Amino acid sequence: QVQLQESGPGLVKPSGTLSLTCAVSGGSFSTSNWWSWVRQPPGKGLEWIGEIYHSGSTNNNPSLKSRVTMSVDKSKNQFSLKLSSVTAADTAVYYCARGYCSGTGCYLDYWGQGTLVTVSS
Amino acid sequence: DIQMTQSPSSLSASVGDRVTITCRASQSISNSLNWYQEKPGKAPKLLIYVASSLQSGVPSRFSGSGSGTDFTLTISSLQPEDFATYYCQQSYSTPYTFGQGTKLEIK
Secondary structure (H helix, E strand, C coil): CCEEEEECCCEECCCCCEEEEEEEECCCCCCCEEEEEEEECCCCCCEEEEEEECCCCEEECHHHCCCEEEEEEHHHCEEEEEECCCCHHHCEEEEEEEEEEECCEEEEEEECCCEEEEECC | CCCEEEECCEEEECCCCCEEEEEEECCCCCCCEEEEEECCCCCCEEEEECCCEECCCCCCCEEEEEECCEEEEEECCCCHHHCCEEEEEECCCCCCEECCCEEEEEC
8 A cells, every 4th residue: 555645844934945755655666656746725726736757757837837846765765845936825735646657547546645834924 | 738627616415316527628638537536634535537447445336437528527326425525637738737626515
């Protein structure tokens, strides 16, 4: 059973950088999966942030422009998200998830429990 | 970006009812459509992938259909634990986008 767990500061100051890590357990990290980040502002819907392959290749949401940096540490079975120049609009529950791609399509089949990050001074 | 539009945004129903939620894509996405269930304080849970495949462990009362731009999620007989918010998501092209959600409430 694959498990994911987010960790990182719950409070970030405006204009600062949000940094989160997702630890993966119960499965091989270096398989054909895309490791993803999704966020949900309070009372709103889900927004896909981006994904990273175990090789380090990434796909990002252009809506976040160049503020997103993702990385992977295979030795620790974890991947990370950095979001720079944050504002109150970045306040959200941040989820990490495993993206699985079969021949017929891709989907997010395992999710972390989510972590609330608040941007406030 | 591909826009995903769900209808209705909210829905009241009773235990035992048959419920259908619709998701429409702004362009053809073949069958690259997934459905998730979200309950308060919990992570989203994958229900249906590639439009009609039931995720392991998900009750068979859930089913999905559609291709191209129009998709549906059907719950054949609502159970108390099904009252939640449902999201569709396209995985045809990045950025992967979600519908705005459908909140299913008890009548």
